[in-house]
Amino acid sequence: MTIAFQVTGDGRELLVEMIGRLGLTDVADVHVRLLKALAEQPQSLLIDLSGMTVEEPLALAVFTAASRQAARWPGIPLLLCTARPPVHALLTGPAYHRLPVFDSLGTARAHARDHGGETMPAISDDLLPITGAPRHARDVATDACLRWDEPGLVGPASLIASELVSNVVDHAHTMMTLRLSLRRRYLNIAVRDGSPAEPTRPLRVPGRTDLNRGRGLLLVDASSHAWGWVPSADGKVVWASLARPRS
Known part of the structure; x- marks a missing residue:
């Protein structure tokens, strides 16, 4: 190097x-x-x-x-x-x-x-990898969407936040930070955890509804505009974006 x-x-x-x-x-x-x-x-x-x-x-x-x-x-x-x-x-x-x-x-x-325009709002919360974390993530996402006057994004945002947090609870088993940020065109949802392991990519198998491996990320893939992951200094960040409705 x-x-x-x-x-x-x-x-x-x-x-x-x-x-x-x-x-x-x-x-x-x-x-x-x-x-x-x-x-x-x-x-x-x-x-x-x-x-x-x-x-x-x-x-x-x-x-x-x-x-x-x-x-x-x-x-x-x-x-x-x-x-x-x-x-x-x-x-x-x-x-x-x-x-x-x-x-x-x-x-x-x-x-x-x-x-760069005005600073866009963001909200974050630190979560333990426990059973109630996904429900709390849904509540945080719902509150953010309503606070930012984006009621149409409550459903997909709360689903994505819940699934990203569930993935950490089920696989990474580390402390995590949930962050939602509002951009001009997108609502971004990201979860940072302490594991460097790549998240399981969703598998699409026609006619199969019993997939366990990667099923949560399959829902994220279906609900979001785009999603992915990047390494961080102490683990990784899994992110997803939702297109904001045009006024």
Whole structure:
């Protein structure tokens, strides 16, 4: 690994400084580290590349993958900052021109402030892996939807919150944090637990209704606009999004 990371944040903004020479052998580790930064669910993620050089331009595709994940969940801007002419030229060239690239942290922060819009509401709750946790998760989701004037999302949001929490109770057996956040187009529901194990993917078998393995996530898959998971610093986050009704 030739890339060093320094991560700082204030709860709203998370700054990742990457230092070293980026090559293809670094891509997998860089991708995981960026996903772990997204798992913190900041309002914006800034990546400072002023201390980084590029050994292989194809390795920059890792930022495209991270940017796509940031857009899907948690629905935040991922902004790249570099004053190095060679790196800046590569990132603004034809292959990566869709990535938001700025020549300084100051301009990136100004862009996030001016175009990120107002801070959207969020609610979170820490839960024990006990039998009553799914019911409590349903109550939290219901309260959030009603508080945010989204009564049409009460049903699917409470179902998803309950199933994500049940998955932790049944499989991870760790403390967890349930978080619901409202974005312009989506209501996001996420559960963070202390197990790094990948959640069981749902299996669709025609005519079968007795599936136990992954059945809860099958309901999440059927009820949500999109869902997935990302590694975190101490486990993982399983997330799902619901499209908000257009007014």
